[in-house]
Amino acid sequence: xxxxxxxxxxxxxxxxxxxxxxxxxxxxxxxxxxxxxxxxxxxxxxxxxxxxxxxxxxxxxxxxxxxxxxxxxxxxxxxxxxxxxxxxxxxxxxxxxxxxxxxxxxxxxxxxxxxxxxxxxxxxxxxxxxxxxxxxxxxxxxxxxxxxxxxxxxxxxxxxxxxxxxxxxxxxxxxxxxxxxxxxxxxxxxxxxxxxxxxxxxxxxxxxxxxxxxxxxxxxxxxxxxxxxxxxxxxxxxxxxxxxxxxxxxxxxxxxxxxxxxxxxxxxxxxxxxxxxxxxxxxxxxxxxxxxxxxxxxxxxxxxxxx
Amino acid sequence: xxxxxxxxxxxxxxxxxxxxxxxxxxxxxxxxxxxxxxxxxxxxxxxxxxxxxxxxxxxxxxxxxxxxxxxxxxxxxxxxxxxxxxxxxxxxxxxxxxxxxxxxxxxxxxxxxxxxxxxxxxxxxxxxxxxxxxxxxxxxxxxxxxxxxxxxxxxxxxxxxxxxxxxxxxxxxxxxxxxxxxxxxxxxxxxxxxxxxxxxxxxxxxxxxxxxxxxxxxxxxxxxxxxxxxxxxxxxxxxxxxxxxxxxxxx
Numbered sequence: 001x002x003x004x005x006x007x008x009x010x011x012x013x014x015x016x017x018x019x020x021x022x023x024x025x026x027x028x029x030x031x032x033x034x035x036x037x038x039x040x041x042x043x044x045x046x047x048x049x050x051x052x053x054x055x056x057x058x059x060x061x062x063x064x065x066x067x068x069x070x071x072x073x074x075x076x077x078x079x080x081x082x083x084x085x086x087x088x089x090x091x092x093x094x095x096x097x098x099x100x101x102x103x104x105x106x107x108x109x110x111x112x113x114x115x116x117x118x119x120x121x122x123x124x125x126x127x128x129x130x131x132x133x134x135x136x137x138x139x140x141x142x143x144x145x146x147x148x149x150x151x152x153x154x155x156x157x158x159x160x161x162x163x164x165x166x167x168x169x170x171x172x173x174x175x176x177x178x179x180x181x182x183x184x185x186x187x188x189x190x191x192x193x194x195x196x197x198x199x200x201x202x203x204x205x206x207x208x209x210x211x212x213x214x215x216x217x218x219x220x221x222x223x224x225x226x227x228x229x230x231x232x233x234x235x236x237x238x239x240x241x242x243x244x245x246x247x248x249x250x251x252x253x254x255x256x257x258x259x260x261x262x263x264x265x266x267x268x269x270x271x272x273x274x275x276x277x278x279x280x281x282x283x284x285x286x287x288x289x290x291x292x293x294x295x296x297x298x299x300x301x302x303x304x305x306x307x
Numbered sequence: 308x309x310x311x312x313x314x315x316x317x318x319x320x321x322x323x324x325x326x327x328x329x330x331x332x333x334x335x336x337x338x339x340x341x342x343x344x345x346x347x348x349x350x351x352x353x354x355x356x357x358x359x360x361x362x363x364x365x366x367x368x369x370x371x372x373x374x375x376x377x378x379x380x381x382x383x384x385x386x387x388x389x390x391x392x393x394x395x396x397x398x399x400x401x402x403x404x405x406x407x408x409x410x411x412x413x414x415x416x417x418x419x420x421x422x423x424x425x426x427x428x429x430x431x432x433x434x435x436x437x438x439x440x441x442x443x444x445x446x447x448x449x450x451x452x453x454x455x456x457x458x459x460x461x462x463x464x465x466x467x468x469x470x471x472x473x474x475x476x477x478x479x480x481x482x483x484x485x486x487x488x489x490x491x492x493x494x495x496x497x498x499x500x501x502x503x504x505x506x507x508x509x510x511x512x513x514x515x516x517x518x519x520x521x522x523x524x525x526x527x528x529x530x531x532x533x534x535x536x537x538x539x540x541x542x543x544x545x546x547x548x549x550x551x552x553x554x555x556x557x558x
Contacts, residue, residue, distance in 0.1 A: 035396065162417060166406050170392045173458075176359045176385040177410040178377075224442040226397045 002004065002307060012249055015135045018143040019202050019241035019260060022070065025150035026195040027237025028157050030212035031219065033192055035168040040095065041208035044102040045189065046196045047185030048072075048079035049242075050130065050205045053213075055195075065145040069197045073121060076193040080186070084129030106205075108165035112307075117150045120291055126152055133204035146198045153191055157230065164188065203257035211237060214264040240264035310373050312466055312497040313358075318367030320350070322359040326365070326520070327353045333516065333525050337372075338495045340488055342512035342528070344504040346541050349519040351501045352388070355468045359385060371466065371535060380548025381410055384464030386455050388471055400454050401439040403472040434483060438558045447548050449480035467491065467498045474503065482515040485511055508532055 007013065025284050033042045049133045052075025079101050086097040116127060157164065166174045167184055175181045192212065199208045219233035246261030273280050311334040320328040328350040335341055341353050356362045358369055360376065371379035384407075404426040405418050414416060430436045433453040438446060446454065452472055459467055474479050488498050492513075502508065508515060508528065515531045517523040517540040524531045524540070537545055 028553075159415065162409055162412070163414070165398075168407055169396050169398065169403070170387065170406070171357075172361055172387050172391055173385060174407065176378045176383070177462075208343050220397065224397050227404075229397045267422065 010307070012245070014140060014143050015138055015202075015249075016242060016245050018138055018146045019135065019245045019256070020238050021143075021146045021150040021241075022195075022199050023215070023237030023239070023241030023260070023264075024234045025146075025237075026199055026208075026211040026306070027215035027219070027233040028154055028230055029188070029191045029195050030216040030237070031226075031233045032157070032164050032168055032188060034216035034220070035226075036188075039209070039213045040098045041083075041189070042192050042196070043213040044098050044105075045076045045093055045193050046080055046199075046205045046208040046212075047102045047109070048075045048105040049193065049196050049200060051075055051105055051112055053130060053200070054109055054112035054127075057116065058112070059175045063127070065142055065197070065201075067119065068200070069149075069194065072197045072200075073190060073193045075198075076189065077186075080189055107203075115211070129204070130200050131204050131206055132255065133200065133202045133207070134255040135202050135248070138201055142201055149194050149198045153194060154234075156191060160184075161227065161230075162184055168226075203260055207257055207261045210261045210264060211240070214238065214261075214268050218264075218268045218271040221271040221278045236264065236267050240267060309336060310337070310478060311370070312339075312372060313499075314368075314370040315358060316368040316370075318354070318357055318369070319365040319409065320353055320362060320367075321365055322353075328357060329520050331367075331518075331522050334495060335499070335514070335521050335525075337497055338492060340492045340512050341497070341499045341514040342508050343516045343518055343534075344502055344505065344540070345523075347516035349540075350431065351518055352470050355470055355496060355499070355501060359383070359468060373419065381462075382465040384459040384462040384467040385455045386459045386467065386469040386472055386524060389452050389455060389475065391470075394446075394451060399440050399442055400435060400450075401430060403443060403454050404448055404457045404461050407458040410462065425461055426457075429460040430454075432460055433457045433487065449476035452476050452484070453480065458488065460487075465496055467496060467499065469500045471476050471501050471503060505537075524551065 007016075030042065033039060049072035052071035052073070053068045054071075055075070056071025057063065060067050083094070083097045086092050086100065087094050092100070105257060110306050113128060113130075161250055163174075163179060166177075167181065167188075168180065174184075195212065196205070196208050199211055203211055215233045215236035216229075218236050219229045222232055223229050240260050240263040243263040245256055247257045247263070248254045248256040271279070274282075277284050313335040315334075316332050318328060318331040319326050327348075331354065343354065345351050353362065357364045357367070358376075360369075369376040371382065376383075401423070405422050407429070408418060408422045408425060412422070427439060428438060430439055433456050435450060435453050435457060438450060443451065443454065452475075456469075456472065459469070472484055476484070488500070488511075491498055500512070502511070509532060510526050514526065514527040515528040517531060517536055519540045519542070524536045534545075
């Protein structure tokens with residue numbers, strides 16, 4: 001298919017819209033997760049969503065994004081609770097606790113997923129696509145859900161921008177000021193869960209974390225202002241969603257989710273290399289030019305001494 | 308009688324099982340510069356964090372000018388340790404100072420012109436006005452400390468808590484900071500400072516608190532800062548040279 005065919009195809013247009021909003025919202029909330037050094041937490045929440053979704057499906061018997069959202073949010077809460085219990089009451093550090101919770105929840109999810117596949121649930125087909133995502137299984141209501149969630153997410157991040165900023169930079173000061181830091185912590189986590197859930201169908205639980213982390217890391221290269229970083233991260237996420245979808249539909253129906261993630265990675269490499277100031281090339285160039293300047297000056301000094 | 312600026316009763320804080328701060332009670336009069344002194348692990352920072360409710364306490368009552376801590380929150384300023392934050396955060400100096408106004412702004416309202424103005428005023432007070440638009444990771448340690456101080460000034464508080472504001476700053480910055488603290492005191496503010504350098508205690512603080520898990524002694528510096536009490540606080544680990552000008556040296 002060529003580009004025109006893709007864009008005029010109504011089905012693809014919906015998918016494009018969906019992945020665009022997905023990239024946008026995960027980019028925006030991912031910025032805060034990244035700055036709060038909670039990138040791994042995003043990964044854990046994504047993996048923990050799987051058993052939550054399976055339980056939601058087993059209880060309701062329907063594939064509904066809103067039920068899945070509830071299931072994933074509850075599973076996320078349990079995961080976060082376990083992580084805080086593990087770090088508080090044992091000598092286990094946070095990274096290890098995240099790893100334990102992530103893998104055990106995911107393992108549990110896979111077991112349940114297999115169980116569902118083998119039993120009589122009627123319309124269970126397609127649940128396994130949640131591992132790596134499958135945009136072809138997206139329907140119009142999914143896209144509406146993606147749009148709604150991303151509007152809520154972006155609206156919330158705009159309204160509470162000042163609080164989120166302070167919380168990300170200096171939680172101790174925020175607490176001293178009387179901000180409900182624990183509540184806001186959970187609130188941000190729930191926003192991450194929301195982004196994860198709308199991303200599950202398109203990208204899958206395994207790769208979802210990269211959509212939270214990579215656009216934020218790329219955006220950080222280009223700016224020293226938080227609001228610009230958040231906007232840029234949203235744009236990088238959006239571009240990744242769009243380019244991944246376009247490539248996957250135009251080239252032999254390659255899997256969309258992994259391609260979206262790979263697009264995000266391309267943007268990351270581009271940013272890392274070419275960003276002014278923080279980028280690799282610019283810092284190499286700066287070092288070389290400083291060196292040159294210094295040795296030139298040295299030479300001049302020597303020259304003036306000998307003459 | 309003058310109401311105490313800060314009254315702490317039976318404050319106990321424990322991290323795991325062992326209490327770090329145990330059954331601490333003291334009162335601080337208004338308009339004083341108070342140094343909190345004690346050996347490493349004495350619970351100096353913990354005490355401050357406990358009073359500010361940044362960490363949970365096991366027991367204790369905090370009263371600020373006769374009211375509970377919660378109702379007086381807006382009249383409290385805080386300067387955390389500089390290392391407590393990641394300075395490679397996408398923001399500039401003025402922005403950080405303006406964070407001091409967030410408590411007064413409340414939810415939903417965004418910082419605007421008057422906050423910018425206030426922020427600039429506070430930057431000027433710490434001599435950092437020309438760095439307003441500088442990204443914060445490009446500031447030196449001393450400059451970062453001044454930014455934190457300016458942020459606390461922007462809080463327009465009556466009582467300030469400062470956690471080791473002199474650590475890792477050069478002599479010029481230290482002098483600038485202490486001058487500012489003196490000015491705050493002149494204006495009737497109360498400033499509590501966690502401090503490490505025993506040689507400057509007499510010069511800086513009108514009141515001194517000697518802390519080692521418990522309050523060993525608190526009162527006017529000339530009454531409290533004497534070898535006998537210091538030895539008791541530091542467990543006899545101090546080498547005191549009485550012939551030096553400041554009268555004390557820490558070994």
